[in-house]
Amino acid sequence: MSVATAHDDHHDSHDHGPPKGWQRWVYSTNHKDIGTMYLFFALFMLFFGGAMAMYIRAELFMPGVQLANPDFYNNMVTDHALVMVFGMVMPAAAGMANWMIPLMIGAPDMALPRLNNLSFWLLPAAALMLILSILAPYLFPGSGGPVNTGWTLLPPLSIQNGIGMDFTIFAIHMLGISSILASINIVTTILNMRAPGMTMMKMPLFVWAWFFTALLLIAVMPVLAGAVTMLLFDRHFGTSFFDAAGGGDPILFQHLFWFFGHPEVYVLLLPSIGVLGLVIPTFARKPLFGYKALVYGMGVLAVLGMVVWAHHQYTIGMSLFATNYFMIGTILISIPVGLMLMNFIFTMWRGSMTFETPMLFGIAIILMFSFAGVTGVMLAVVPADMQYHDTMFVVAHFHYALIPGAVFGLYAGVFYWLPKWTGHMYDERLGKIFFWWTTISFNITFFPQHFSGLAGMPRRIVDYSIQYTEFNMISSIGGFLFGLSHLLFLYIIIQTIRGGKKAPDKPWEGSQIGTPGLEWTLPSPPPFHSFTQAPVVK
């Protein structure tokens, strides 16, 4: 992109600085403050959902029921997924979008700042509902057992669940409204608020990634909201959408859920692909290879992702035509994904590479996400999937997709932008220790699950046959190490916020290479009000 000249008026007389005290946060309409709140919320939920994962791995350390009853185990499996997907990855990506999109495109704020405030503040209320869904069986004895359906909330079990399911449904409603409002805001900002000269094809890849993510969310999140509303009606108002006894069809819920659930995978992945599109050119010191192909590839990925949902349900007994369609469609997804990964590799090819923490995460993503792609193609093939369905192989596959694909992308983003956000450089040595610690322990945790799955160990079961003991022990040890590594992550973040080496405006040597946005024209940290006069991009 050509050099941007900005009227850097961030020290002008209108810059009155942030309000003081709690009002700054509760009433905030500032995109940076709201972004910060999103990121801290996600960090809290990372530890909340992570604690559930630690319980799951402790329970599976040995065969037999160790720590709590099977219903509680299934509740933890359910809420671990809901918390990590809706409470951690999505808010963290939304926090980065809030912080960076206006800075990248030269906008003074998000297009709809008050809506932005509402989008964030719905999240803590939803989190409270989720916590209540866990506590409901204990707070209201006799109101039914815990939510034990898994995150898919499949009927008829979800119709029979206790009051905790109602709290879960309301939590999903609020999380859904929050996501839809945030997405509307992001699309509007990208379409209307770009600085003069910042054409769509000059936007950084992260902005494009969020553009497609937000469109996907607007299209599919309401479908989930509709489905859980029907579930609520079946539970309390005598309808039979999903109740076979009343002429309904539980399979219908599966279709509705996965019509949302599969695109949701791309909602989680795309922002991280956007981060990769910035990190790799920066540390390879080479322009992004095939920028336009990457943009179109993300568009194709978003469209294909919306029409292949039933590959999660091969075992329900669909027609041969439908099965073939979903199988071929799913395998086709490997084309845009492969294209993106190859573009990133070609960007690195003959580059002057250095291996700072964000770049290390970037390379790990390419390697480990490709591995998830391979097991994904295995799962897309119908006869093979009949064997793998509902085994630990699936758990291994989607954790390889979502932890490197989504979570490591977020870590790369955190380390890449921490200097810009805080004005301080993080401790590079600790960052590298964190990278190796998480990457190695992640593989110790999830690699053995491919084997236990292929050997037939079912997922979502509190107990298992003694033949799977060694695989599970290794997995649990890896899991504890993986969990522990995040204390270091927390320490690095706190340490960087509190002080450290002063970060320059462009903390990375290669940050102006490729298709950077206007964020590097601002100081680190940027002023409370930035781009109050539109910069001009030449």
Next chain:
Amino acid sequence: MMKQPDDDKLRKANLRVAIILGAIALLAMAYSFVFLPKVLSGGLVP
């Protein structure tokens, strides 16, 4: 693209895009109640 940040026109344009996107979201919700069950009862589920 933005011209003047506080431009009243920009505010109206933002609102217009938001309303269109909101309408798409409402249609998507209606889709889950109306369209998908119809397709599935006639086609994908034997």
